[in-house]
Structures are given as C-alpha cells and as structure tokens.
Amino acid sequence: MPVEKAGEIRGFAGIEHYIQGPGAVRLLPQIVKKLGSGAFVLMGASFYDSAERRFRQMFREAEVPVTIEKFGRECSEKEIARVEDLVDSLSEPADVVVGFGGGKTLDTARVVAARGNRFLIAAPTSAATNAAASGMSVVYNDRHEELYGVQCSRPDYVVVDTEYLIQGPARMLAAGIADALSTYIEARNVWRTNHVNAVRPGYCPTICGRQMARACYDTLLAHGERAYLAAQHTLRTDSFEEVVEAITLLSGVGWENNGCSVAHALASALSVLEDTRPVLHGECVAFCILVQMILDREDWGEFQRVYRFCKGLGLPVRLSQLGIRTAVSAKLQRAVSFAFETQRSLSVVNYRLTPEKLISAMLFLDALSQEEVLGEE
Numbered sequence: 001m002p003v004e005k006a007g008e009i010r011g012f013a014g015i016e017h018y019i020q021g022p023g024a025v026r027l028l029p030q031i032v033k034k035l036g037s038g039a040f041v042l043m044g045a046s047f048y049d050s051a052e053r054r055f056r057q058m059f060r061e062a063e064v065p066v067t068i069e070k071f072g073r074e075c076s077e078k079e080i081a082r083v084e085d086l087v088d089s090l091s092e093p094a095d096v097v098v099g100f101g102g103g104k105t106l107d108t109a110r111v112v113a114a115r116g117n118r119f120l121i122a123a124p125t126s127a128a129t130n131a132a133a134s135g136m137s138v139v140y141n142d143r144h145e146e147l148y149g150v151q152c153s154r155p156d157y158v159v160v161d162t163e164y165l166i167q168g169p170a171r172m173l174a175a176g177i178a179d180a181l182s183t184y185i186e187a188r189n190v191w192r193t194n195h196v197n198a199v200r201p202g203y204c205p206t207i208c209g210r211q212m213a214r215a216c217y218d219t220l221l222a223h224g225e226r227a228y229l230a231a232q233h234t235l236r237t238d239s240f241e242e243v244v245e246a247i248t249l250l251s252g253v254g255w256e257n258n259g260c261s262v263a264h265a266l267a268s269a270l271s272v273l274e275d276t277r278p279v280l281h282g283e284c285v286a287f288c289i290l291v292q293m294i295l296d297r298e299d300w301g302e303f304q305r306v307y308r309f310c311k312g313l314g315l316p317v318r319l320s321q322l323g324i325r326t327a328v329s330a331k332l333q334r335a336v337s338f339a340f341e342t343q344r345s346l347s348v349v350n351y352r353l354t355p356e357k358l359i360s361a362m363l364f365l366d367a368l369s370q371e372e373v374l375g376e377e
C-alpha cells in the first residue's frame with residue numbers, strides 16, 4: 001500500500017493562534033468575545049471539581065455567557081451526541097466550543113464544534129500527546145477500542161495553561177516528549193523519499209514545516225531531561241515551558257506538515273495487542289522510534305543518544321516494557337501483519353522493508369536493551 005510521491009506543490013497548514021504560559025486560561029473570556037458571543041466549555045473530569053467554579057466566575061466577571069459541562073470520559077458517538085444535544089438546547093448563546101481537558105475531551109469538543117459549525121478553542125491540560133493543535137479526532141466505541149478518525153478543522157485557538165499541565169504525572173510528559181521526538185525522525189524519511197505530507201494530497205513539505213520538525217527535535221534533546229525532572233517535582237521551569245511548546249506546537253503542527261514513517265505505523269499496529277493496552281501512545285512510539293532508527297541505519301552515535309534519552313525518561317526500550325512478555329514471536333507476527341495490511345506510512349522508507357526485517361529490528365532492540373551495552377556513557 002504505497003503512499004503517494006510528492007509533486008512540486010509545497011503546502012503548509014498551521015493554526016492561527018497559539019498561547020502558552022501560566023494562567024493562560026484566564027484569557028479565555030476575552031478570546032471568546034473576539035470570536036463570538038458565548039461559550040460552551042466541555043471540561044475534563046479530573047479538573048472539573050477544582051476548576052468549574054473558577055471558570056464560571058472568570059466568565060461572569062468578563063460578562064461573557066458560559067455553560068460548563070463535565071466530559072463523560074470517552075470520546076464516543078454516544079458522548080458526542082449527548083454533548084451536541086446539550087449545546088443545541090441551550091438558551092444562552094454558545095457559538096464558541098472550548099475543550100478544556102485531556103486528549104479525549106479535546107477530541108469530543110472538536111467534533112461537536114465541527115458538526116455545529118462553531119468556533120473551537122483547544123485548552124489541553126496534559127502534554128501526553130501532540131494532538132491539541134490537530135484537526136483530527138479519534139472516536140472510540142464504549143468498549144474503549146479505537147474506531148476511526150474524524151477529520152474536523154484545526155482549533156481557532158490553542159490555549160495552553162502550564163499551571164494545569166505541571167500538575168500532571170511526569171510519565172505523561174515523557175510520553176508526550178516521545179510522541180514529539182518522532183516528528184523529525186519520521187519526517188527525515190518523508191524528505192529522503194520525496195513523499196507527500198499530511199496537509200493535502202500531493203503536497204510536499206515546506207522549509208517552514210521542515211524547520212518546525214528540526215526545532216522540535218533539538219528542543220527536546222536539549223531540554224527534555226530537565227523538563228522531565230522538573231515535572232517529577234511539580235516545578236514549572238523554563239525547560240518545562242520549552243518542552244511543552246515543542247510537543248504542542250512544533251510537533252502538533254510539524255508532524256502534519258511532514259508526514260509519518262515507520263514509527264507511527266508500528267505504534268498503531270502494536271496497539272492492537274491486548275498486552276499493550278496500559279501503555280500510553282507516546283510510550284509505544286518511543287520504542288518504535290528506536291526500531292525505525294535501526295532500520296534506517298542512522299548514525300550509531302545518534303541512535304545511542306536517542307536510546308539513552310528515552311531510557312532516562314523511563315520510556316520503554318524493550319518488549320517487556322510494552323507488556324509483551326509471553327508468546328512474543330506470535331504477537332509480533334500478528335502486529336506486523338496488521339501493520340503491512342493497514343499502515344501506508346510503512347512504505348515511507350528508502351529501502352525495501354519486509355515483515356521479517358521489521359520483526360528482526362524489534363528483537364534486536366530488545367536484545368540490545370537486555371545486554372545493557374548502551375546503558376552507560
């Protein structure tokens with residue numbers, strides 16, 4: 001299933017407004033006023049008790065009508081329909097939908113805004129993935145199995161309040177770092193093979209898009225360890241701020257403007273295994289970045305650097321850390337067959353990739369990690 005080769009048309013798509021920093025959500029009423037006449041805030045359950053009253057007061061003081069609703073924990077058609085009905089039945093104006101919460105809250109808000117032709121503000125409370133700035137929502141069934149992606153528009157504003165983000169577990173930040181780290185590693189394969197980006201069919205990456213991917217990689221390697229340490233101690237440092245921007249803006253916009261290769265194709269395929277369910281998306285991507293670097297025959301020094309970086313952040317570098325401990329070869333076969341059947345970005349490489357080669361690279365990484373030959377400086 002090959003991916004289209006790019007022509008001569010360069011394409012870039014981004015978001016219009018990105019705002020990040022401590023207390024950034026306090027700007028929400030003014031932003032809503034600029035866009036429309038009232039807000040519907042879909043609020044993630046974990047912050048609802050602590051933030052709901054504060055939000056209500058903030059909007060009241062700015063004299064902006066607001067309705068606040070607690071998110072029902074899953075971005076499913078059922079939840080989307082419930083929220084849509086609620087927004088449609090409001091007597092207060094609500095032409096701006098604000099998603100304030102984790103990835104699933106934002107995904108639900110994105111679909112509700114798109115279907116009702118409303119403005120969207122994405123205000124993430126977690127940096128666990130690079131999805132806040134995206135135009136894509138993933139809708140699940142009520143058994144938590146991924147169903148399909150829904151293409152919506154990108155948010156009108158992304159508002160990242162780092163006072164909320166720093167309260168999350170450091171593990172979430174590490175996962176976000178890995179998700180973002182893949183942007184440049186996968187983008188390089190798109191450039192090498194002259195493949196299309198994910199902006200529109202036929203488009204090739206722009207200088208701007210390429211530089212975003214590179215800046216993301218450099219920022220993460222320079223600040224990632226310090227940001228992770230800061231997050232472990234709930235300290236909102238400059239490095240933490242740099243890394244949040246790299247994940248949410250540079251990777252969030254950068255990946256679409258370049259495209260994916262082996263790492264995300266393999267991560268999606270591994271997620272079909274029951275064993276990997278407790279593993280976060282970014283954690284799975286960390287393992288898959290290293291597998292891709294082995295296949296791409298990247299410089300050994302660079303591989304070692306990325307390996308140690310991931311390991312230092314507590315990210316998985318071996319199969320058992322992904323939960324794959326028994327019947328390993330059958331499970332890898334299953335995931336890899338699924339990958340070759342469904343993942344178009346597996347063909348974004350400048351060599352012939354076979355299922356055997358992909359499995360060997362996974363087993364080689366696993367063996368390397370067990371030997372600990374890369375563990376020491």
Ligand SMILES: [Zn+2]
Binds near residue numbers: 129130179281285
């Ligand atoms: Zn990802």
